[in-house]
Amino acid sequence: xxxxxxxxxxxSVQEAETVTLSCTYDTSESDYYLFWYKQPPSRQMIxxxxxxxxxxxxxxxxxxxxxxxxxxKSFSLKISDSQLGDAAMYFCAVGNAGGTSYxxxxxxxxxxxxxxx
Amino acid sequence: DTGVSQDPRHKITKRGQNVTFRCxxxxxxxxxxxxxxxxxQGPEFLTYFQxxxxxxKSRLLSDRFSAERPKGSFSTLEIxxxxxxxxxxxxxxxxxxxxxxxxQYFGPGTRLTVL
Numbered sequence: 723x724x725x726x727x728x729x730x731x732x733x734s735v736q737e738a739e740t741v742t743l744s745c746t747y748d749t750s751e752s753d754y755y756l757f758w759y760k761q762p763p764s765r766q767m768i769x770x771x772x773x774x775x776x777x778x779x780x781x782x783x784x785x786x787x788x789x790x791x792x793x794x795k796s797f798s799l800k801i802s803d804s805q806l807g808d809a810a811m812y813f814c815a816v817g818n819a820g821g822t823s824y825x826x827x828x829x830x831x832x833x834x835x836x837x838x839x
Numbered sequence: 840d841t842g843v844s845q846d847p848r849h850k851i852t853k854r855g856q857n858v859t860f861r862c863x864x865x866x867x868x869x870x871x872x873x874x875x876x877x878x879x880q881g882p883e884f885l886t887y888f889q890x891x892x893x894x895x896k897s898r899l900l901s902d903r904f905s906a907e908r909p910k911g912s913f914s915t916l917e918i919x920x921x922x923x924x925x926x927x928x929x930x931x932x933x934x935x936x937x938x939x940x941x942x943q944y945f946g947p948g949t950r951l952t953v954l
Binding site: 726755757759765766767768769772813815817819824825826827828829830831832 | 870872874879880881882883884887895930932934941942943944945946947948
C-alpha cells in the first residue's frame with residue numbers, strides 16, 4: 723500500500739515571495755512517479771509538476787520546482803515569486819509506473835495555500 | 840480538445856435513490872479513472888479502465904457501485920440505494936495511451952449530495 727502525508731494543512735505567503743510545501747510518501751514499488759496537483763476553490767484539479775522516481779534531477783516548471791529526496795521519500799514543492807492565482811489546495815500524489823496498480827494515484831490530505839497581496 | 844467533461848456537475852438525491860454519473864475523457868485517452876473526494880480531503884481511487892476493460896476496483900467500491908466504459912469511450916458510474924455517506928465529489932480523470940508516465944487530467948467533478 724502507498725501512503726502520502728502532507729503535514730501542513732495550511733500555508734500562507736506574501737505575493738512575490740517563495741513558499742515550500744512539504745510531502746512525504748511511502749511505497750513498496752521500485753518504479754513510481756510523483757505529482758503535485760493544484761485545486762483552486764470550486765475548480766478542477768490541475769497538474770502543477772511531475773517527477774519520475776528514477777530521475778535524479780529535480781523537475782522544474784517555470785516558477786515551480788521540486789526537491790525530490792528519494793532515500794528520505796520526500797517530495798516538496800517550491801513556488802517562487804508567488805502570485806495571487808497560486809492560491810489553492812495543493813495535493814501531493816504518488817502513482818505506480820508498472821504492475822497491477824499501474825496509474826492508480828494515492829493522494830495526500832492537501833495543503834491550503836493562501837497568497838497575501 | 841475540450842478536456843475531460845463530467846455530467847451532471849451537481850446532483851441532489853434522496854437516500855435510497857439510484858444515481859448515474861457520466862464522464863467523457865479527452866479524445867483518444869485510453870485510460871479512465873474514477874476518484875471520490877470528500878470535503879477537505881484528497882481524492883481516493885475508486886476504479887480504472889483501460890479501454891473498455893475495468894482493471895482494478897478499490898475496496899471503497901461497494902457492491903452498490905458499478906462502473907462501465909462501453910466501447911472504451913465515455914464511462915458511467917452508478918450508485919444504487921444511495922446513502923448519506925455517499926455524499927462527495929466524484930472525479931473522473933483520463934490519461935493518454937502508452938508511455939512510461941501516466942499524467943492524469945481531471946474533469947470538474949460531480950458533486951453528489953444525499954439527503
